Amino acid sequence: MIRLVPNHAALIERSKQVSFTFDGTPVTGHAGESLAAALLRAGHLKLRDAPNDAAPRGAFCCMGLCQECAVVINGQVVEACRTDVSAELAVGRV
Amino acid sequence: MSETTTYDIAIIGGGIMGCATALRVAEGGMSAIVLDQGDLGQGASGVNAGTLSLQIKRVKLMPYALKGHHLWEQMGEAVGFAKTGGYTLAFNAREAQMLQERQTLKAQAGAPISFVSNVQLSAAEPNLTQKVEAASFCPEDGYANSSLTGQYYRGRLRDAHIPYREGCKVTAIERTTGFALTTPDGTIHAKRILLAAGAWLKPLAALLDVDLPVNARVNTVSVTERMAPLMGSVIGHATGLLTMKQKANGTVLIGGGWQGLGTPQNGRGTVDAQTVRPNLALAQYAVPALAQARVTRSWTGFEANVPDFYPLAGALPGVADADVLGCVRGGYTIGPYIAQLMGDYILGREPELPLFNPGRDFEKDIT
Amino acid sequence: MPDHYDIAVVGAGPAGGNATLAAAQSGARVILIDEQPKAGGQVWRSKSASILSSPATPEGVAGDTLRASLADGSITHLPNTRVWDIRRQDDVWSLQVLQDETATQITARALILATGAREYVQPVRGWTTPGVIGLAGATALFKQSLTLPGNKTVVSGTGPLVFYVASEIRRLGGTVAAVVTPNTRADWARAMPAMIGQPKLMARGAIWITDLMLAKVPILWGHAISEVSGADRVTGVQTHRLRDNTLGPSYSADSLCLGHGLIPNIEAAQMLGVAIRHDPTLGGWVADADPDGATTVKDLYLCGDGCGIRGAAAAGLQGILAGTRAANDIAGKPTTASTRKWMRAARFGKAMTALSIPKPKLEALTTNDTILCRCESMTCSDISAEIDRGATSTTSVKSGQRAGMGPCGGKYCQTAIAALIAQQTGKPLADVPPPAPRPPLRPVPLGQVAGDFDYDDLPIPKPAPL
Numbered sequence: 001m002i003r004l005v006p007n008h009a010a011l012i013e014r015s016k017q018v019s020f021t022f023d024g025t026p027v028t029g030h031a032g033e034s035l036a037a038a039l040l041r042a043g044h045l046k047l048r049d050a051p052n053d054a055a056p057r058g059a060f061c062c063m064g065l066c067q068e069c070a071v072v073i074n075g076q077v078v079e080a081c082r083t084d085v086s087a088e089l090a091v092g093r094v
Numbered sequence: 095m096s097e098t099t100t101y102d103i104a105i106i107g108g109g110i111m112g113c114a115t116a117l118r119v120a121e122g123g124m125s126a127i128v129l130d131q132g133d134l135g136q137g138a139s140g141v142n143a144g145t146l147s148l149q150i151k152r153v154k155l156m157p158y159a160l161k162g163h164h165l166w167e168q169m170g171e172a173v174g175f176a177k178t179g180g181y182t183l184a185f186n187a188r189e190a191q192m193l194q195e196r197q198t199l200k201a202q203a204g205a206p207i208s209f210v211s212n213v214q215l216s217a218a219e220p221n222l223t224q225k226v227e228a229a230s231f232c233p234e235d236g237y238a239n240s241s242l243t244g245q246y247y248r249g250r251l252r253d254a255h256i257p258y259r260e261g262c263k264v265t266a267i268e269r270t271t272g273f274a275l276t277t278p279d280g281t282i283h284a285k286r287i288l289l290a291a292g293a294w295l296k297p298l299a300a301l302l303d304v305d306l307p308v309n310a311r312v313n314t315v316s317v318t319e320r321m322a323p324l325m326g327s328v329i330g331h332a333t334g335l336l337t338m339k340q341k342a343n344g345t346v347l348i349g350g351g352w353q354g355l356g357t358p359q360n361g362r363g364t365v366d367a368q369t370v371r372p373n374l375a376l377a378q379y380a381v382p383a384l385a386q387a388r389v390t391r392s393w394t395g396f397e398a399n400v401p402d403f404y405p406l407a408g409a410l411p412g413v414a415d416a417d418v419l420g421c422v423r424g425g426y427t428i429g430p431y432i433a434q435l436m437g438d439y440i441l442g443r444e445p446e447l448p449l450f451n452p453g454r455d456f457e458k459d460i461t
Numbered sequence: 462m463p464d465h466y467d468i469a470v471v472g473a474g475p476a477g478g479n480a481t482l483a484a485a486q487s488g489a490r491v492i493l494i495d496e497q498p499k500a501g502g503q504v505w506r507s508k509s510a511s512i513l514s515s516p517a518t519p520e521g522v523a524g525d526t527l528r529a530s531l532a533d534g535s536i537t538h539l540p541n542t543r544v545w546d547i548r549r550q551d552d553v554w555s556l557q558v559l560q561d562e563t564a565t566q567i568t569a570r571a572l573i574l575a576t577g578a579r580e581y582v583q584p585v586r587g588w589t590t591p592g593v594i595g596l597a598g599a600t601a602l603f604k605q606s607l608t609l610p611g612n613k614t615v616v617s618g619t620g621p622l623v624f625y626v627a628s629e630i631r632r633l634g635g636t637v638a639a640v641v642t643p644n645t646r647a648d649w650a651r652a653m654p655a656m657i658g659q660p661k662l663m664a665r666g667a668i669w670i671t672d673l674m675l676a677k678v679p680i681l682w683g684h685a686i687s688e689v690s691g692a693d694r695v696t697g698v699q700t701h702r703l704r705d706n707t708l709g710p711s712y713s714a715d716s717l718c719l720g721h722g723l724i725p726n727i728e729a730a731q732m733l734g735v736a737i738r739h740d741p742t743l744g745g746w747v748a749d750a751d752p753d754g755a756t757t758v759k760d761l762y763l764c765g766d767g768c769g770i771r772g773a774a775a776a777g778l779q780g781i782l783a784g785t786r787a788a789n790d791i792a793g794k795p796t797t798a799s800t801r802k803w804m805r806a807a808r809f810g811k812a813m814t815a816l817s818i819p820k821p822k823l824e825a826l827t828t829n830d831t832i833l834c835r836c837e838s839m840t841c842s843d844i845s846a847e848i849d850r851g852a853t854s855t856t857s858v859k860s861g862q863r864a865g866m867g868p869c870g871g872k873y874c875q876t877a878i879a880a881l882i883a884q885q886t887g888k889p890l891a892d893v894p895p896p897a898p899r900p901p902l903r904p905v906p907l908g909q910v911a912g913d914f915d916y917d918d919l920p921i922p923k924p925a926p927l
Contacts, residue, residue, distance in 0.1 A: 004672035009634025012607050013513040032510035037606035045591035045694040051320060051343065052838040056693045058591030060835075060873075062598035062605075063503060064496060065579055067868035067904065068589075068835065076386045076906060077319065081601075082496070084509070133857040140860060153927055185916060196927060245861035248851045260853070319868050319904060334925050351922075355548075365900050367546045367557045367566075374907050375914035385908030390868050393899045403926040423926065 020089035022071075029085040036062065036069045036081040039091075047071055047080065048094045070094050100283040101127045103440065104275055106264050106298060107290035109139035110429035111419045111436075113247035113258075115288060118437025120256050127282060128251060129275070131263035135244030137292045141395035142426050143315045143349035144174075144240040145337050148205035149182045149197060149232050149330055151424045152403070156203035157447060159424060162431040166238055169430070173238045173246050176342065180235025180328040181215060183226050183380060189332035190228035196332075197230040207232045221324045221381050228332075235328050237339045237347075240426065267301045272415065286415035288440065293358040293396030295406070295420050302413050306406065307456060308421055310396040312354040312363045314370060318387040320344035329380060336376045346387060348377045354394035363394035399423065401456040407436055411453035418452050465553050466492045466537070468787050469569035471544055471729065474502015475773050476765025476780035477575030478527045480754075483784030484573070485536050489791060491784075492537040492567060494544060494558060496903075500528050502577050503597060504773045506604040515607055519665075539567075545901035545910070547572070547729060554760065559905055564912050571760040571787045574730050575780060576767035578723040578744065581876055583823050584831045584841070587689030588719065596622045596720025600629070609635040611716025615698050617641035617686045618720040620817030621666060626718050628669035631676065638714040639679040641700050643721075643820050646682055655812030658805065659774075684709045687826045689717055703822040722817035723770045724876060728898040730768065734758050739891040741818055742811055743769035745876060746895055752800040754783025762787050770817075772810025778803040824880060833881070834874040836867020844878055848885045855879055856896040865896065868904050 015031045022044055029038030036059040039047065046056040047069055059069040062081050069080040072092040080091075103119060105112045108130030116126045128134070146166055151159040166175050182197065184190040194209070201207040210231045215222065251258050259279055266276035272285040291298045293310040321344050329338040336350040352373040356363035370392050378384045398421045400406060405423070410416040419436045422428050435445035470481045473495035481493040493500070499507035505524030508515065531538055539560055546557040554572040558565050580597040582588065594602065594610050596618045602608055609630060615638045616627040623644075627637045656663045673680060687701035687708075695717055700709035723744050730748035731737050735756045740747050747769040754762035764783035765776035782798050789796045827833070829842040844864055852858045855865065858878055865871035865878065879893040901910075 002675050003631070004668045004675065005628045005631045007634050008516045008632050012515045012633075015511040015513055030511040033512075033608075034509055034602075034606045037509075037602060037608040040602075040610065041608055047591070050589070050835075050838045055589060055838065056591050057589060057835075058694075059594060060589075060598060061579065061595050062601040063579070064903070065869060065872050066835065070868070077388055077904075085511070133852075133854055133860075136856065136860070150925070188921075192924065196924075199927065241860040241863075241866075243860075244857055245847070245850065245852060252851065318907065333922055335919065335922060362897060364548060365546065367548070367555075367900070370546075370900075371564075371911055372914070372919065375911035376919065378908055378911050379914060379916060385906070385911070387907045388868070388904040389901055389907050389910065390870070390904050391866070391899050392901065 018085065018087035020085060020087065020091065022091045023093050031085060031087065033085050034081055035071070035083040035085050035091065038085045039080060100272060100285060101125050102284065103286050103288060104129060104273065104282050104284035105288045105290055106275070107292060107420070108134040108247070108258060108260070109137045109290065109292055110135070110243060110247070110426065111292070111433050112288065112290035113251060114430050114433030115290065115419060115437045115440070116256050117250060117254055118434050119440050120254050122437065122441040124441065126256050127284070128256065128258040129262045129264060129277065129282065130258070130260050131294070133244050133260050134248050134258060138395050138397055138425065139243040139429070140240055141315070141393060142240045142313070143337055143339070143347050144237040144426070145328055145339065145349070146237055146427050147180050147232065147235040147328055147330060149180060149200065149207055149230060149235060150334060151200065151205070151427065153199050153203045154404070155424060155428060156200060156205055158428045158431055160204055162428040163234055165430040166427070169238070169246070173242050175236065175238045177234065177236040178327045178339070179231065179233045180330060181210070181219065182230045182330040182332060184228040184332040185225055186227055193228050193230055193332040205232060206234055219325055219327060221383050223380055223382060237328055239341070264298065264301070286417070289410060289416065289418040290420055292420050293398040295398060295418065297359065299410065299418065302410070302416065304410055304412060306418070306452070307400050308398050310358050310398050311351065312356055312394045313349065313397050314352045314354045314365055314373060314392060314394050315347060315349045316370060316374060316389050316392040317348070318346045318384070319390050321346055321387050324381055324383055331376070336373070336380060338377055338380065346384065348373060350376065356394065358396050363396060365392045365394055405432060405450040406452040407432055407449040408439070408451045409453070466490050466567065466569040467791050468571045468573060469494060469554060469556060469567055470573045470575060472502060472575035472577055472765070472767065473497070473500035473538070474575060474577050474765060474776065475504060475527070476577070476767070476776040477502065477573065478531060479777045479780030480573045480575055480764055480784035481536055482530055483781040484788040485534060487785055487788035487792070489788040492539060492569065493531065494539045494542050494556070494567065496541070496543055498540050500531050500538065500540070503601060506601055508607065509605050512607055520604065543903050543905065545903055545905045547733060549733070559909050562909050564909055570791060571762065573754065573762045573764060573783050573787055574767055575765045576726040576729055578725050578766035578770055579872055580720045581722050581724050581819065582719050582873070583721045583819050584827050584833055584877055585686055585688060586828060586831050587691070589832050589835055590689050590691050590695050591693060592691065592695030592716045593689055594716070594718055596626055596718050597723065599626045599718040603629045603633060607633055609633055610718060611695070611714070612636060613638045613714045614716040614718060615639050615641060615686070615712055615714045616718045619643050619722055619819060621813055622720060622817070624666060624669040624673070627673055627678070631672065637673065637678045638712045639681060640673060641681045641684045641686055643683065643685045643703055643823055644816055648816055652812045652816055655809050659809050679710070681709060685823055685826055686717065686719060701826060703820065721819040721823065722814065723766060725769055726767050728870070729902055730756070730763055732898045732900070733761060735761065735763065737894060740769065742815060743771070744814055752779065752782060752803055753786040753796060753798060754779060755786060770810065770814045771807040772813055775803055775806035775810045778806055827877065833877050834864035834867065836869050837863045839864045841881065844881055845885065848882055853882060853886050853888070855882065855893060858882065859896055870898070871896065
């Protein structure tokens with residue numbers, strides 16, 4: 001198959017993988033990458049329940065504005081899309 | 095486009111004062127119209143912290159506040175009313191003494207206020223700091239959702255078939271046999287008028303060459319994102335520098351009269367970060383878990399007052415058939431009730447409790 | 462650390478970055494403040510530290526060039542810094558910021574706002590389902606994390622972004638289930654005259670589309686997504702043919718990238734008193750600024766997409782104009798810079814914006830049960846009822862129903878709510894402005910703002926009248 005847009009997946013070199021937890025479940029991500037991206041890749045798309053209707057929500061704008069990717073770290077609500085993955089990071093649900 | 099109707103009364107100002115008076119006079123058979131320069135209920139009525147607390151009411155206004163609380167309870171869910179009980183906190187000896195003196199007088203004036211021990215306080219509000227020196231409690235205290243004011247009164251005016259105009263600023267008032275009000279929507283004619291424009295009363299009265307000594311404080315309120323339950327009562331401070339409440343949806347409202355910047359003539363006022371900071375710091379001092387609450391919005395609202403901090407409620411000095419209502423200390427709580435008194439007065443009936451002569455000498459102590 | 466900076470620049474994208482460089486070159490003492498760890502804004506967003514190496518891209522190269530220029534010299538750059546309030550205080554601008562997690566105040570004689578844009582997404586049933594991300598959001602994800610939104614992605618929206626995102630998914634090794642765009646081939650043909658001035662971009666676009674065709678990815682012109690299915694995550698989409706209002710094909714997919722144009726982030730400018738006006742050709746509500754960034758507010762300048770969507774090239778050029786203008790104003794020098802290059806670039810940007818503007822038929826896909834305010838889960842019918850009860854401004858709708866009072870501050874709902882008010886009341890869109898923005902400009906942890914507090918420092922107010 002002719003590709004005018006090459007597949008660069010194999011040419012991407014990422015930092016070492018580290019282990020962290022989301023809602024108590026172990027997750028693997030790359031050190032220093034966006035927490036939202038790591039959770040997405042690991043299949044954790046639903047990050048929280050919406051108020052009022054308890055509908056599942058997850059990352060949406062990916063630029064720190066919509067607040068949909070809110071998670072809890074050390075008791076503080078943070079935007080997952082503006083937080084970096086590090087080893088042993090304990091991420092909770094809002 | 096000129097209106098040919100002549101209303102019995104035109105009410106300038108569509109907050110609680112104006113709208114509640116309109117409802118009362120309409121019940122009594124008068125034809126009324128309510129005019130507001132913006133949306134209904136977007137002044138103090140719509141942006142204050144929503145506190146309904148007898149503990150912060152003036153002693154002489156306590157009878158009015160008690161009646162006001164009762165009316166808010168009747169308005170109920172439509173205004174997001176909640177009777178949670180309220181605590182006022184003192185954190186040092188000076189504040190404790192203030193609390194003791196003032197709350198005793200307010201209790202004597204009819205408010206069910208008592209003093210509680212630290213043990214009782216901790217049991218009721220476990221997330222409060224342990225550093226409380228003294229505390230008072232009133233089971234009648236609570237809050238309503240001030241941002242629902244406009245929607246609530248809009249519905250009530252519609253149900254009562256009382257016309258209202260929003261975005262309709264009165265720019266001139268001419269005396270005819272009654273009054274002719276110049277607005278962007280045309281001229282409104284009325285036999286009498288009520289000035290109920292809150293923080294904008296001074297320029298409004300000036301249209302009739304009346305100088306009302308109305309000042310406007312610029313009170314700041316902040317709100318957090320939804321939090322897990324942190325407090326169940328409304329929390330106050332002996333000096334008034336802090337009010338806190340957690341709404342049913344989990345957001346925490348923080349107030350205390352910290353001053354922002356601006357005047358009613360120059361728009362909506364702005365938050366001053368230099369005063370928001372200590373306001374929030376005090377909130378965190380009282381409830382340490384608030385440190386991690388994210389503040390999503392701060393705003394200011396104008397609170398009008400006259401030099402003696404009692405209401406203007408009665409005839410506009412020097413102008414026949416014109417009245418004024420506003421500048422009530424605790425106007426959110428007392429508004430619905432004093433508006434009824436004002437409505438009765440306008441209808442020619444004897445109000446249940448005395449009104450407050452706007453033509454009085456503001457230097458003298460009110461009797 | 463100097464007492465006041467000459468110029469504070471908020472936003473380190475093409476506009477803000479270039480404004481900073483131009484101002485510094487003109488001799489001003491400049492501080493550049495940005496939320497991200499590195500300069501670049503959205504369009505030149507830097508790769509996160511987790512990407513050790515990856516093939517170069519045109520945006521990456523442009524961003525690296527800007528970052529290198531900013532690193533070299535006397536410019537103060539505050540990354541990871543969130544501005545939460547700004548006001549004029551005694552002849553300087555006073556900015557309240559959280560630098561990492563510490564509260565600081567920055568003061569400067571002049572302020573350049575380069576706050577960029579966010580995207581508009583036309584709400585449809587299921588758009589809040591996890592796995593749906595914005596089109597611009599997707600580009601942020603790709604640029605920063607080189608991560609795919611899923612294994613099989615539908616890409617949908619207006620303007621050139623839809624093809625860019627689809628091609629990036631393929632470049633990163635992903636699978637595009639379909640490209641669904643409300644634009645027709647005729648829309649793109651109309652944009653051709655403006656595009657001829659940018660042959661490189663035209664060539665890129667042609668490659669993207671041809672590549673998709675060769676890969677047999679369905680491209681649905683004149684179609685939109687009418688519904689997203691899936692409970693905890695996306696499982697598929699339903700498309701809609703706009704021309705005759707009929708059902709289009711449906712696709713199974715585990716992710717959807719969806720977007721309909723960009724909206725200028727005017728909140729800070731509006732809060733500081735810059736007049737706003739409605740101009741659909743520039744992305745909706747824009748803040749008034751001259752080509753060189755000057756506004757009616759003294760010592761306040763705007764540049765880039767934050768005052769009107771004109772694209773990255775125009776943003777960079779306007780940044781240079783604004784930085785130069787601000788520095789010259791401080792030095793008391795007249796400004797003579799030509800705006801010709803900026804106007805040419807803006808023409809292209811505006812043509813792309815014209816393609817990106819949501820079409821009327823798109824609005825019809827927002828059904829009564831569609832959520833409009835994501836933060837508060839308020840549906841179209843909730844808000845419609847409020848408008849029926851007499852709430853005819855965005856402020857009164859916000860007060861009544863909380864729509865727009867949530868953590869996002871109305872960024873993702875106000876445009877749709879205003880459109881609904883306009884539709885229901887018959888008011889023109891230009892008469893339904895967004896509510897006045899209030900600080901904090903972003904949610905900020907109370908403890909960080911409050912800082913260290915000594916109870917004894919509390920002022921003792923006059924006792925309240927008893």
